[in-house]
Amino acid sequence: xxxxxxxxxxxxxxxxxxxxxxxxxxxxxxxxxxxxxxxxxxxxxxxxxxxxxxxxxxxxxxxxxxxxxxxxxxxxxxxxxxxxxxxxxxxxxxxxxxxxxxxxxxxxxxxxxxxxxxxxxxxxxxxxxxxxxxxxxxxxxxxxxxxxxxxxxxxxxxxxxxxxxxxxxxxxxxxxxxxxxxxxxxxxxxxxxxxxxxxxxxxxxxxxxxxxxxxxxxxxxxxxxxxxxxxxxxxxxxxxxxxxxxxxxxxxxxxxxxxxxxxxxxxxxxxxxxxxxxxxxxxxxxxxxxxxxxxxxxxxxxxxxxxxxxxxxxxxxxxxxxx
Amino acid sequence: xxxxxxxxxxxxxxxxxxxxxxxxxxxxxxxxxxxxxxxxxxxxxxxxxxxxxxxxxxxxxxxxxxxxxxxxxxxxxxxxxxxxxxxxxxxxxxxxxxxxxxxxxxxxxxxxxxxxxxxxxxxxxxxxxxxxxxxxxxxxxxxxxxxxxxxxxxxxxxxxxxxxxxxxxxxxxxxxxxxxxxxxxxxxxxxxxxxxxxxxxxxxxxxxxxxxxxxxxxxxxxxxxxxxxxxxxxxxxxxxxxxxxxxxxxxxxxxx
Numbered sequence: 001x002x003x004x005x006x007x008x009x010x011x012x013x014x015x016x017x018x019x020x021x022x023x024x025x026x027x028x029x030x031x032x033x034x035x036x037x038x039x040x041x042x043x044x045x046x047x048x049x050x051x052x053x054x055x056x057x058x059x060x061x062x063x064x065x066x067x068x069x070x071x072x073x074x075x076x077x078x079x080x081x082x083x084x085x086x087x088x089x090x091x092x093x094x095x096x097x098x099x100x101x102x103x104x105x106x107x108x109x110x111x112x113x114x115x116x117x118x119x120x121x122x123x124x125x126x127x128x129x130x131x132x133x134x135x136x137x138x139x140x141x142x143x144x145x146x147x148x149x150x151x152x153x154x155x156x157x158x159x160x161x162x163x164x165x166x167x168x169x170x171x172x173x174x175x176x177x178x179x180x181x182x183x184x185x186x187x188x189x190x191x192x193x194x195x196x197x198x199x200x201x202x203x204x205x206x207x208x209x210x211x212x213x214x215x216x217x218x219x220x221x222x223x224x225x226x227x228x229x230x231x232x233x234x235x236x237x238x239x240x241x242x243x244x245x246x247x248x249x250x251x252x253x254x255x256x257x258x259x260x261x262x263x264x265x266x267x268x269x270x271x272x273x274x275x276x277x278x279x280x281x282x283x284x285x286x287x288x289x290x291x292x293x294x295x296x297x298x299x300x301x302x303x304x305x306x307x308x309x310x311x312x313x314x315x316x317x318x319x320x321x322x323x
Numbered sequence: 324x325x326x327x328x329x330x331x332x333x334x335x336x337x338x339x340x341x342x343x344x345x346x347x348x349x350x351x352x353x354x355x356x357x358x359x360x361x362x363x364x365x366x367x368x369x370x371x372x373x374x375x376x377x378x379x380x381x382x383x384x385x386x387x388x389x390x391x392x393x394x395x396x397x398x399x400x401x402x403x404x405x406x407x408x409x410x411x412x413x414x415x416x417x418x419x420x421x422x423x424x425x426x427x428x429x430x431x432x433x434x435x436x437x438x439x440x441x442x443x444x445x446x447x448x449x450x451x452x453x454x455x456x457x458x459x460x461x462x463x464x465x466x467x468x469x470x471x472x473x474x475x476x477x478x479x480x481x482x483x484x485x486x487x488x489x490x491x492x493x494x495x496x497x498x499x500x501x502x503x504x505x506x507x508x509x510x511x512x513x514x515x516x517x518x519x520x521x522x523x524x525x526x527x528x529x530x531x532x533x534x535x536x537x538x539x540x541x542x543x544x545x546x547x548x549x550x551x552x553x554x555x556x557x558x559x560x561x562x563x564x565x566x567x568x569x570x571x572x573x574x575x576x577x578x579x
Contacts, residue, residue, distance in 0.1 A: 011578070048427040051576045073429040084424035086333075088340035100329035101428045145424070 001026045001183040002047065002153060007056035009042050009207075016042045018207040019056070024200075026152075029179045031198030031215075032187035039207040040187040041081060044155050047185070048078040061152045074103055077151035077182075081158055083142025087131035091122060091141055094130055095148060102149035112148060120144040120174065136167045143174070154178065156186040160193060172197050226270060227295040229255065230278060231263040233288035240264070246281050248274045261290065326430040327438045334412070334442025344446060347407050351400060352453045358396045359457050362389050385467045390458075391545045394475050397454075398541060401483060402515065406507035408446055409490025410500045412439050413572070418498040426576065436491070436569045440561075443487045444480075451479060471547030478544025481557035485537060486511055488564025495571040511537075 002024040009017040017039040024030045032040050046053045047060060049069045058065045061075035086094055092113065099109045117123040120140045125133060133141065139162065146154060159175065160168045175184060175197055188194060194201050195215040203211040203218075211218060232239055243264060244252045251267040268274045275292060282289045338344040366389040416422040425435050461467055490507045497503050514537040521532030533539050537560070540553040 045423075050423055050426050070429045070431065073427060076427070078423070078427045080420060080423045082420045084419070084421040086337065086421055087419065088337050089333075093336070097329065097333050098424065098428075101326055101425070101430050103429055 001028075001061060002030075002185065003057075003059040004043075004047070005057045005059075007043065007046060007058060008054050009039075009046060009051075010054045016207055017046070017053070020204070020207070020209050021056075022202050022209065022212055024183055024185060026183055027180045028200065029175065029184045029186065029198045031194035031201045032185055032204065033189065033191070033194050033201055034187075034204035035189060038204045040204060041157055042207075043204070044078070044157050044185070044187060048076055048155055049073050050078075074149070075152045077146035077149065077154045079142045079146040079154075079156045079159055081161070083138045084145070085130040085133075085138060085141060088129065090127050090129055091117075091133070092126040094141065095144060098145045099148050104149050112150070116144045116147055120147070121170075135162045136164065139163060139167075139171070143171070147178075152183060154182045154184045156184065158187055158189075160188070160190065168193075226268050226272070226274075228266045228268070228275065228278065229263060229291065229293050229295050230266055230282070230289070231261060231291035232282050233261050233290060234285075235287065236260050237287075239282075239285070239287060242281060242285060243278070246274060246277050248272045248277070263291070265295065326434045327441065330425075330430070330435060330438025331441035331445060334439055335445045338408070338442070338446045341411075343407060343411065344449075347404055347446070348450050348453065351404055351450050354400050355393075355397065355454055355457070358393050362393050365389075365392075385461070385465050386471050386547075390461075390467060390472065390475070394479070394545050395542075397479065398482065398538060401479075401486060402508065402511050404450070405447070405483060405486045406490055406504045406511065408443050409487055409494050409507060410503040411494070412443065412491055413494040413568075414498050414500050414503045417575075426572075432569050432572050436565055436572070440484075440488060440491060440565060440568075443491065444484060447483045447487065448480070451476065451483075468547070471545065474547050474549055475545045477549065478541050478553070481544075481554065481561075482537065482541050485557050485560035485564065488561045488568070489514075490564075492564050492567040492571060495568055495575065 004023070005021050007017055007020045008015065020039070020043060022030070032043070034040050042051075045051050047058055047065060049065045049072060052066060060072045063072040063075070065072045086097075089097070095113045095116070096109065099113060104112050114123075117126060120143050122137060122140050122144055125137055125141075130138070130141065139159065143156070143159065146156070156175070160171050163171060172193065175186065178184060186193075186197070198215065200212065200214055201218060202209055230243070239262065240252055240254060243249065243266060246266075248268045249266055250269060253265045253267075254262060255265045256263040266274070266278065279289060279292060366385065369388060413422070416425065426432075458467075458472060462469075489510055490503075493507045493510060494503045497506070514535065516536075518533045518536035518539055521529040534556070540556045543550050543553055
């Protein structure tokens with residue numbers, strides 16, 4: 001549905017997007033993740049035809065955004081970082097104007113506007129001026145605007161930014177409901193959002209793609225070795241050595257201690273499940289097994305490790321360039 | 324065409340949703356009324372003294388001696404009023420980010436430019452409609468010739484169109500409405516007085532500066548003459564202004 005090939009955007013000597021390639025299949029939600037200034041907005045602006053790329057190609061809904069921009073735009077809905085509202089218009093007037101320029105046929109306009117207002121829950125502010133709306137409503141009117149012509153592709157730039165927790169949950173649910181009918185790209189720097197809403201993630205840093213995968217695979221890939229956390233009541237005896245003798249264990253570290261209750265981090269060979277053996281060892285030793293759980297790297301940690309790793313590689317190159 | 328009209332309609336609506344339309348039209352009506360009253364007095368005094376000298380009422384012409392000077396003063400008024408109409412067109416879209424909506428919608432740059440131009444021209448038309456009241460009263464009591472009045476309005480629309488297209492272009496260069504106003508006003512003024520510098524010499528320079536002057540082309544319209552030279556001048560000016568606007572928007576895309 002969306003195909004991006006070797007996209008590059010330079011502003012003078014500054015490269016905002018550097019050789020970015022990825023694909024999004026029909027009905028999929030792709031999360032675009034990266035720190036501020038990583039090139040997320042620039043990539044989205046290229047995909048929506050707002051600005052041309054310096055190099056590379058982008059195909060949206062079967063149309064090249066440079067060669068057939070009007071056709072591509074007809075099939076794309078876009079919510080920019082700040083919802084593009086005309087402050088002196090009422091919500092209903094605004095949506096009616098957007099419906100016109102997005103090419104919704106006159107006969108269907110009224111019905112489209114009505115149903116989209118219900119869907120995004122803004123029907124209670126239809127006759128209010130856009131300038132009088134709260135941040136949450138503005139964001140939802142922005143979403144309604146992007147959906148009004150029932151586009152194949154939805155591009156949402158930080159759709160939950162500035163919303164309160166309840167609104168964030170509602171908006172995420174709305175986006176999830178939209179997938180299937182629409183192919184969605186959403187950008188964010190909030191990590192749980194990605195694991196909750198997206199099927200695939202593109203992590204971008206300094207204009208470059210550093211990883212493309214599902215949130216689960218990303219977590220697994222970065223785990224490297226498997227680590228378990230085990231908390232036992234050994235009644236004062238030292239369990240460290242016994243745990244280290246369990247087959248497959250590579251390393252045991254004491255993590256915390258509260259009188260006789262001790263927590264250990266147990267690392268094992270990759271791909272080997274040692275939970276049964278570990279539990280048996282604890283129980284046969286007569287200790288109390290209080291907790292046993294796998295320790296996963298959170299998306300936050302993955303994200304940080306990916307983006308800082310990248311920066312570490314980058315540093316010397318930049319220094320020579322500046323010198 | 325549907326897109327152009329949708330944008331033009333939106334523009335016109337937003338003028339009336341903000342104080343701009345009311346201030347522009349209000350001030351214009353006030354000054355127009357003032358000019359009208361003054362020249363009416365001048366005309367009455369002149370025709371009375373002509374009558375006493377026995378020349379007769381036929382010698383005084385309400386078109387030439389009253390309407391023409393009033394309309395020439397209207398053009399001065401446009402110098403101040405029209406930049407206020409165009410100053411926000413693009414500047415405001417860029418400041419508020421709504422330009423992203425327009426540029427990512429399935430409409431071409433040319434359609435956006437034409438829509439905005441027609442919207443501004445429509446407001447200008449509404450403003451000019453105010454003067455129909457005065458001229459209607461004149462019709463009721465006097466006997467002006469309607470043809471020169473018609474050509475004058477035609478000329479005013481062309482002149483205003485030229486100003487508006489340039490104003491639109493200047494509005495694409497800044498996000499600050501005050502900067503847009505001052506730059507537009509200065510450009511208009513320059514186009515107005517450019518012939519002065521040529522009046523001291525002769526030959527090519529004089530001809531060129533006189534041709535460039537936006538006001539030199541207007542006079543014939545008030546006399547009831549539609550000269551294609553002038554019509555072509557104004558139409559080229561409008562096209563030039565709209566062309567620059569479209570180019571400027573496109574350049575802005577590349578720069579980001």
